[in-house]
Amino acid sequence: xxxxxxxxxxxxxxxxxxxxxxxxxxxxxxxxxxxxxxxxxxxxxxxxxxxxxxxxxxxxxxxxxxxxxxxxxxxxxxxxxxxxxxxxxxxxxxxxxxxxxxxxxxxxxxxxxxxxxxxxxxxxxxxxxxxxxxxxxxxxxxxxxxxxxxxxxxxxxxxxxxxxxxxxxxxxxxxxxxxxxxxxxxxxxxxxxxxxxxxxxxxxxxxxxxxxxxxxxxxxxxxxxxxxxxxxxxxxxxxxxxxxxxxxxxxxxxxxxxxxxxxxxxxxxxxxxxxxxxxxxxxxxxxxxxxxxxxxxxxxxxxxxxxxxxxxxxxxxxxxxxxxxxxxxxxxxxxxxxxxxxxxxxxxxxxxxxxxxxxxxxxxxxxxxxxxxxxxxxxxxxxxxxxxxxxxxxxxxxxxxxxxxxxxxxxxxxxxxxxxxxxxxxxxxxxxxxxxxxxxxxxxxxxxxxxxxxxxxxxxxxxxxxxxxxxxxxxxxxxxxxxxxxxxxxxxxxxxxxxxxxxxxxxxxxxxxxxxxxxxxxxxxxxxxxxxxxxxxxxxxxxxxxxxxxxxxxxxxxxxxxxxxxxxxxxxxxxxxxxxxxxxxxxxxxxxxxxxxxxxxxxxxxxxxxxxxxxxxxxxxxxxxxxxxxxxxxxxxxxxxxxxxxxxxxxxxxxxxxxxxxxxxxxxxxxxxxxxxxxxxxxxxxxxxxxxxxxxxxxxxxxxxxxxxxxxxxxxxxxxxxxxxxxxxxxxxxxxxxxxxxxxxxxxxxxxxxxxxxxxxxxxxxxxxxxxxxxxxxxxxxxxxxxxxxxxxxxxxxxxxxxxxxxxxxxxxxxxxxxxxxxxxxxxxxxxxxxxxxxxxxxxxxxxxxxxxxxxxxxxxxxxxxxxxxxxxxxxxxxxxxxx
DNA sequence: CTTATGACTTGCAGCAAGGACG
DNA sequence: CGTCCTTGCTGCAAGTCATAAG
Numbered sequence: 062x063x064x065x066x067x068x069x070x071x072x073x074x075x076x077x078x079x080x081x082x083x084x085x086x087x088x089x090x091x092x093x094x095x096x097x098x099x100x101x102x103x104x105x106x107x108x109x110x111x112x113x114x115x116x117x118x119x120x121x122x123x124x125x126x127x128x129x130x131x132x133x134x135x136x137x138x139x140x141x142x143x144x145x146x147x148x149x150x151x152x153x154x155x156x157x158x159x160x161x162x163x164x165x166x167x168x169x170x171x172x173x174x175x176x177x178x179x180x181x182x183x184x185x186x187x188x189x190x191x192x193x194x195x196x197x198x199x200x201x202x203x204x205x206x207x208x209x210x211x212x213x214x215x216x217x218x219x220x221x222x223x224x225x226x227x228x229x230x231x232x233x234x235x236x237x238x239x240x241x242x243x244x245x246x247x248x249x250x251x252x253x254x255x256x257x258x259x260x261x262x263x264x265x266x267x268x269x270x271x272x273x274x275x276x277x278x279x280x281x282x283x284x285x286x287x288x289x290x291x292x293x294x295x296x297x298x299x300x301x302x303x304x305x306x307x308x309x310x311x312x313x314x315x316x317x318x319x320x321x322x323x324x325x326x327x328x329x330x331x332x333x334x335x336x337x338x339x340x341x342x343x344x345x346x347x348x349x350x351x352x353x354x355x356x357x358x359x360x361x362x363x364x365x366x367x368x369x370x371x372x373x374x375x376x377x378x379x380x381x382x383x384x385x386x387x388x389x390x391x392x393x394x395x396x397x398x399x400x401x402x403x404x405x406x407x408x409x410x411x412x413x414x415x416x417x418x419x420x421x422x423x424x425x426x427x428x429x430x431x432x433x434x435x436x437x438x439x440x441x442x443x444x445x446x447x448x449x450x451x452x453x454x455x456x457x458x459x460x461x462x463x464x465x466x467x468x469x470x471x472x473x474x475x476x477x478x479x480x481x482x483x484x485x486x487x488x489x490x491x492x493x494x495x496x497x498x499x500x501x502x503x504x505x506x507x508x509x510x511x512x513x514x515x516x517x518x519x520x521x522x523x524x525x526x527x528x529x530x531x532x533x534x535x536x537x538x539x540x541x542x543x544x545x546x547x548x549x550x551x552x553x554x555x556x557x558x559x560x561x562x563x564x565x566x567x568x569x570x571x572x573x574x575x576x577x578x579x580x581x582x583x584x585x586x587x588x589x590x591x592x593x594x595x596x597x598x599x600x601x602x603x604x605x606x607x608x609x610x611x612x613x614x615x616x617x618x619x620x621x622x623x624x625x626x627x628x629x630x631x632x633x634x635x636x637x638x639x640x641x642x643x644x645x646x647x648x649x650x651x652x653x654x655x656x657x658x659x660x661x662x663x664x665x666x667x668x669x670x671x672x673x674x675x676x677x678x679x680x681x682x683x684x685x686x687x688x689x690x691x692x693x694x695x696x697x698x699x700x701x702x703x704x705x706x707x708x709x710x711x712x713x714x715x716x717x718x719x720x721x722x723x724x725x726x727x728x729x730x731x732x733x734x735x736x737x738x739x740x741x742x743x744x745x746x747x748x749x750x751x752x753x754x755x756x757x758x759x760x761x762x763x764x765x766x767x768x769x770x771x772x773x774x775x776x777x778x779x780x781x782x783x784x785x786x787x788x789x790x791x792x793x794x795x796x797x798x799x800x801x802x803x804x805x806x807x808x809x810x811x812x813x814x815x816x817x818x819x820x821x822x823x824x825x826x827x828x829x830x831x832x833x834x835x836x837x838x839x840x841x842x843x844x845x846x847x848x849x850x851x852x853x854x855x856x857x858x859x860x861x862x863x864x865x866x867x868x869x870x871x872x873x874x875x876x877x878x879x880x881x882x883x884x885x886x887x888x889x890x891x892x893x894x895x896x897x898x899x900x901x902x903x904x905x906x907x908x909x910x911x912x913x914x915x916x917x918x919x920x921x922x923x924x925x926x927x928x929x930x931x932x933x934x935x936x937x938x939x940x941x942x943x944x945x
Numbered sequence: 946c947t948t949a950t951g952a953c954t955t956g957c958a959g960c961a962a963g964g965a966c967g
Numbered sequence: 968c969g970t971c972c973t974t975g976c977t978g979c980a981a982g983t984c985a986t987a988a989g
Contacts, residue, residue, distance in 0.1 A: 508979070516957080516980065563952065571980095578951070579979080593953080642955095643983065651981080680982055681956060748947095751984070764954085764983060811957070820972080896957075898975085903955055926975060 370562040372589070376538055378493035378502065378566050380545030380554070381581055382486070383529070384509040392460045395453035396446050407439050410525055413512050415457035422514065422522065431523035432512060493566060493583060501584035502566065507534070513573045517652040517682025526572050531555070533569040564589050574650070586931035595935055598906040600760065601768035602945055607758040608769070612637065614757060619694035625744040629753050631698050632657050632742055636766045639687065640806050642680060643747040643763035654678045657763070658750055660741040662703045671696045685808050702742065705735030771803045771904035776945035778802060779913050792919050796910070801892065803900045811896040817889075824886045831879045838875060842868040901925075907933035912943035 387409045393400035394411055403411060414432055422428040433449040440446055471479075490505035507529040515522040531552040536545060540559045547553050555569075564582060571577040583589050604611075611633070618630030635641050636657050644656020655664060655677050664677035673696065674688040691699075735743070747763065754761040778799035783792060814820075841851040845865045863871070907925070911933070914921045925933060 504978070506978090511979095514958090514980080519980090565952075568952095573980095576950075577980095580952070582953075590954095597954090645983065647982095654981085656982085681980075683957080747984075762984065767955095809956075814972095816972080899956055928976070 372564050373539075373561050374496050375541065376493065376495055376561070376566070377542040378538060378545065379489045380536055380548070381505050381507055381534065381567050382490045383507045383531070383548055387510075390457075390460060392457045394457060395455075397451045398453070400456075401445055407436070409510065410436050410439060411454060412457050412461070413510065413525070415454035416461050417512060418454060418458045422512075425518075425522060427518070427520065428512075428523035431521060432525070435523075435525040495583070495587075495589070498588070500587040500589075503582045503584040503587075505581060507569070508579065515652060517654060517678060519652040520650050521573055524573055529569050529572070534567055535569065536567050537563065537565055585928070586934065588935075591932070591935040594932075597765075597768060598772065598908070601765050601772055601906070604758060604761065604765055604769045605773065605945070607761070608637075611754075611757050616692075619692065619698060625749070627698055628702065628742045628744045629750060631695055631702070632745055632750055633754070634691075634695055636763050637770075638691075639675070639689065640767045640770050640808075641685075642767070643750065645747050652678075652682055654680060654682055656680070656747075658742055658745045658747050661737065662705070662735050662739050662741050663737040665699055665703070665741060667696065667700055667703075673699060679808065683808065683810050699741070703735060705739065705743070767807060768904055768906075771807055771900055772906040772909060772945045774803050774806060775799050775905050776909045779909065780944070783913070783917055787917075789919050789923065792917050793923055796913070796919075796924060797888075797897070800897045800901060800905070801895055803905065804895045804897050807900055807904060809896040809899040810894050813893050817893055821886060821890065824882060824889070828879055828882050828886070831875055831882070835872065835875045835879065838868055838872045842872065901929065902932075906945055907936035908939040908943050909945050911936050911939050912941050915939075915941035 387405060389405040389408055390412070391408075393402060394415070395401070414436070417423065429449055436449075437444075446452060487505070491502055492499050493502050494500070508526070510528040511526045513519075513521055513524045513526050531547045531549055531554050534554055535556040535558060536554050537558045537560050538544065539561075544554075544557055565580040566583070567581040568578045571579050615630040615633045615637075618626045619634075621627045621630065636643070642656035644658035644660065646659060647654070655661060656679060660677060664675060666674040666676070668674050668688065670690065671693055672688055672690050674686075676684070676686050679685045751762045754763065779795065782795050782799070784795075787795075837852070841863070842865055844851060845863065845868055850862055907929075910924055911921060913919070914924065921930065921937070930937070
């Protein structure tokens with residue numbers, strides 16, 4: 062398990078030679094990706110390019126001293142001053158809503174003192190920064206003024222260092238300008254459909270109300286085919302929603318005046334929609350300038366207006382749908398070999414268990430135990446059934462299988478009819494109207510009863526997750542909207558709320574863990590989600606400008622005498638280099654998994670030569686296994702942290718003293734070595750860590766390192782490895798490979814499919830066949846050249862007499878086939894444990910992909926599926942020159 | 946502070962629909 | 968034109984992080 066770790070550069074990746082799920086030990090059946098062919102994955106650790114190297118060192122020196130120094134030294138007490146400095150330089154931190162102003166806007170703002178910018182920069186200046194020089198120059202010419210103030214400032218910070226001039230120049234060479242549509246004209250309809258569907262901005266919604274149908278229709282009809290029944294038509298039907306008075310919608314304008322959130326929206330709007338009205342822009346600007354004064358607390362502006370956090374003005378939806386009541390089947394289970402009659406309720410739960418008979422959960426004692434506990438309650442004390450072991454659920458299991466089979470056997474017509482029926486029932490739940498804009502609802506179904514399928518060794522696995530009823534459900538909806546009709550007669554919603562500071566449409570408490578909520582949100586294609594997605598990536602991009610200093614800061618702290626600082630430094634290093642998650646503390650009633658801050662001493666092993674071996678269960682109990690070489694100070698620090706000296710509490714005396722009840726805690730404690738199970742970073746938790754990160758960059762938290770590393774790596778790899786003039790296929794391969802590296806960095810795994818090994822052997826069999834054929838062909842060729850007829854085929858039949866040329870051609874074809882099959886097999890094996898999807902959905906800035914596609918004429922549809930395109934609608938119009 | 950809540954993102958599994966293949 | 972696979976999508980579990988409450 063080699064890995065490389067170049068210290069300064071990018072995230073370390075590793076070979077996942079023995080990837081495995083935690084569960085593997087218990088459930089060898091299933092996913093243990095590990096056992097079969099371990100040692101030799103095709104993946105090479107070395108093919109990982111070190112990614113984000115460039116930004117690091119050069120910039121260190123440049124950082125404005127105050128920020129950096131202060132950050133470094135600051136520990137809580139001192140930090141105030143320093144913090145303020147940081148903020149001064151980058152007020153943006155304050156605002157979560159900074160991001161989307163468009164360039165013009167920021168230009169207008171000249172009046173605003175420089176420091177305001179950081180915020181505005183993001184999209185405007187920031188983007189500028191990342192653009193090729195040529196482009197930037199153009200822009201400068203156009204608006205000399207704006208550029209000037211902005212650029213200088215930024216560059217002083219760092220950005221310039223990030224990207225070597227040379228590379229910028231080279232970039233600038235690339236002729237751009239192709240619009241997206243032009244490359245992909247064929248597909249154009251898709252994007253357009255999408256964009257039509259959901260205007261991100263309010264301005265649009267305004268039109269909408271009036272006569273949107275008119276506007277959009279013509280365009281649509283052109284591509285009508287592809288426009289599925291879903292989006293467009295509906296919009297129109299629901300025009301009636303426009304009954305939201307225009308005036309109300311207009312309200313937004315005024316509200317702008319108030320605060321943050323509205324600003325956010327606006328700015329976004331303008332950016333997304335170039336056609337935004339001037340008035341909007343002005344207001345936004347106005348706003349902004351107000352903002353600066355708030356620097357420090359923008360997030361907690363006094364709720365001067367009711368809408369400090371306002372997310373919507375009008376919200377209309379139809380609530381959620383519930384699964385149909387249980388239909389008893391009457392199949393009896395056997396208890397000690399004898400059939401037992403169960404009540405419908407008992408039977409329902411028995412059935413939930415029966416259908417899991419062929420899962421790994423059956424190997425888990427905890428699962429059975431928890432199930433039994435819950436089921437026993439339903440059976441009652443004196444039931445014939447007294448223990449689970451003597452129950453035989455196979456009759457129900459078999460019945461279910463048969464039912465499944467029946468369903469499968471239905472003709473496609475029947476299936477279709479069934480589907481349509483379902484659709485019709487659900488149709489009304491699928492949409493919500495937010496401020497006049499129709500948006501898809503994400504999940505509008507109440508979760509059906511089930512046995513809880515916790516991952517890893519979850520202490521609650523197997524417990525009955527009882528049926529959710531309307532009485533469990535809280536609805537959030539606009540004050541003026543009709544309250545959704547409760548779909549179950551005789552019942553009613555638990556509560557109706559009108560909270561416009563949140564985006565959920567409904568929730569209920571999770572029956573398994575009542576303090577958790579299950580929310581109904583809008584779908585991923587909604588503008589709410591799109592907007593926050595965009596903000597996420599902008600923040601990650603901003604990290605690029607700070608990363609050098611952050612690295613310098615933690616490097617300096619590796620040797621700090623202040624243990625807390627030292628731990629923060631090392632933890633940050635891990636998060637940066639290994640893309641570890643933050644690692645919040647967990648309750649005892651959850652699976653025992655860890656992240657960076659919660660690593661236990663036994664999760665990291667020093668192996669000599671500055672090598673550390675990480676081995677722990679992370680999110681979803683996915684195992685993280687990686688050995689990396691680290692800097693000596695880090696190595697030493699880990700040795701020290703492992704040894705520990707943690708405080709052990711011996712006594713705790715509490716004195717209550719009168720006059721004023723004063724509580725005094727006197728602790729008697731001693732130092733002792735850490736033991737397995739103890740925290741490696743005993744002085745840390747995610748709050749401390751994130752607070753520290755915020756001193757280094759406004760609003761920075763641990764998870765952004767993952768986003769940053771992932772997107773940076775993709776951008777970097779794509780631009781290094783894409784060759785000009787390659788065909789689409791080759792380009793896609795490049796993309797896949799980059800995607801794969803990201804997935805490896807993030808440790809995104811999947812279980813090996815059951816049929817994997819079978820498929821591989823089938824493939825290799827085929828390859829052998831073709832090889833044999835090849836041999837034969839070669840002989841034939843030889844003979845043909847000598848004028849002899851071909852030998853009989855392996856099947857004994859005579860073959861046609863072919864010309865040498867024809868045979869040669871055949872040989873070439875066969876060769877190609879073999880090659881393709883071999884490479885297919887390689888990739889298949891290679892990717893068998895790697896999940897590419899997660900990073901594509903959550904970590905890779907879609908603008909990188911879109912821009913790359915435009916530059917290399919790869920149809921975006923080859924990379925993003927339909928839903929992904931919808932989700933990333935906000936990114937589709939990105940400039941081809943976009944770099945992360 | 947520290948803990949509890951609340952809201953929202955991330956992540957894997959499983960299934961169903963669609964596509965490749967014989 | 969059925970079977971075998973793959974792929975995309977959905978479901979819901981499990982994280983992160985901000986903030987309220989104690």
